[in-house]
Amino acid sequence: MARWERTAGPPHGGGLRLFGSELAVLFRRWRTWALLAALAAVPVLIGLAVRFSPGRPPSGRGPAFLDQVTNNGLFVGVVAMIVSVPLFFPLTVGVVAGDTIAGEAGLGTLRYLLVAPTGRLRLLLVKYAGAAVFCAAAALTVVLSGAVTGLVLFPLGPATLLSGDTVDAGAAFGRLLLMAGYVTVSLLGLSAVGLFLSTLTTVPVGAMAATVVLAVTAQILDSLDQLAWLHPWLFSHYWLDLGDLLRSPISWASFGDNAVLQLGYTVVFFGLAWARFASKDVLP
Template sequence: MSQAEAATAAVPAPVPRGPRPRTVPGVLALFRSELSITFRRLRTLALLAILAALPVLIGVVVKVETGGSGGGGGPAFIAQVTQNGLFLVFTSLAVTLPVFLPMAVGVVAGDAVAGEAASGTLRYLLVAPAGRTRLLAAKFCAALAFCAAATLTVALAALATGAALFPLGRVTLLSGESVPFGEALLRALLIAGVVALSLAGLAALGLFVSTLTGSGIAAMATTVGLVITVQILDGIPQLHAVQPWLFPHYWLSFADLLRQPMYLDDVLRNLGLQGLYTAVFGAAAWARFTARDIAA
């Protein structure tokens, strides 16, 4: 072998270049980071604290007004609270779902991208080899996690308050049948899951709004304003033709899960509508975010 050939053989073969495979641990690490950022914010903790206080307030008011008696009128949920504390879970979800839960989700989802842009950290996030698609997906998953956390906060606070203030035992459903406490507790868990999923369309809408502006306050205000506006439109009888397509229209359909047998038609319509909103506004958020010029 000549000297030139020996020198050539001593040089290692070049490593083929190309994009490194994106591993699952990297995706999970990005999601964990977004989850940590979301739940470490004082604003998020304050929202969860307010949501936890609402069932306590409702339970105390019902206890004081009824004196803990088993009778009393009022809406079906509230009338049942004095007979079984588990109904405070359903009452609290019914009270918070139209206003308080969507407003909290609107604040978190609306601030997801716009808040990063306003603070100047979004540009540095995009410098990392995460990719805009994965970053947006992580933020949406963090928003969904907040939907679940907010719903569970209301449900658990209501369950603890109901157990402390009212009797527990067999539960009389809205259709009149009586079921064991364990079965009713499983229904409560199912209802909490349906309520959390009912907020998915709003989370996607808020994320889309968040990609349109560089102001976190503007994005949060716009998302919350949209929630209020759509709720008003859903209450106008003249708009009955379009109301089934409004994302909050079937929110309270979870009451059908408190019947025997359970009625699933409106519940499935609600979940399908949320899936449609998630797909449409998720795609719109992706199209906007991937094409957006991040200057700050």
């Protein structure tokens, strides 16, 4: 058989089995749990720092909503989400997305996946879907860790939103879950970039590092007023607009704009990944 001849399509249901296997492998790795544990530690450290500081955090200094933590423990999760978005989320997602294809190639298991009746496009879809699930798991980890930390260290009660309205603790936690959804959507474009970079090399560390560097670079460019024309096109442009979910009524404009932008990055970079992977020589 020619080296580039397509393998037979997978049997019915093979895609779901492959996806289940991908998730099982991903969440059996100690590295994955170490990344999630590091994210879970962020709200814990924030909560402990505020709880045992000599005075209340001054208003207008430090991360947004930090001065609200002592009044309502649910704001520990809000502060942790805002702190994690610029670096911690891109770092962990970059590690997972950069390893998707390069990790298999480096271990020599990629050729066996393709010898099986899987298909390259299906494998790419499964790898991207696995990275997307990790994005959701990362965001939920910070939210749940923040909620538990706030419950243990601070009082819970009605939360005052940016619009000045007050909602009860249950509704406030619902806003936190919406923020987790916002962050998950925000990271989908970066995951597609990492997937593409992962098809370019057999060294996963290189793809991981390049993904994280691009995330940091995009945020630096987004902070330069001289490049205002470029800002709406950067995948990180709407990352910190998750505060719009703390208004009443909720402002969905940034959520929609962010989703469209991430969809565009996903389509473009998944297409590039497919173009590269479809002609990649991985078989002996």
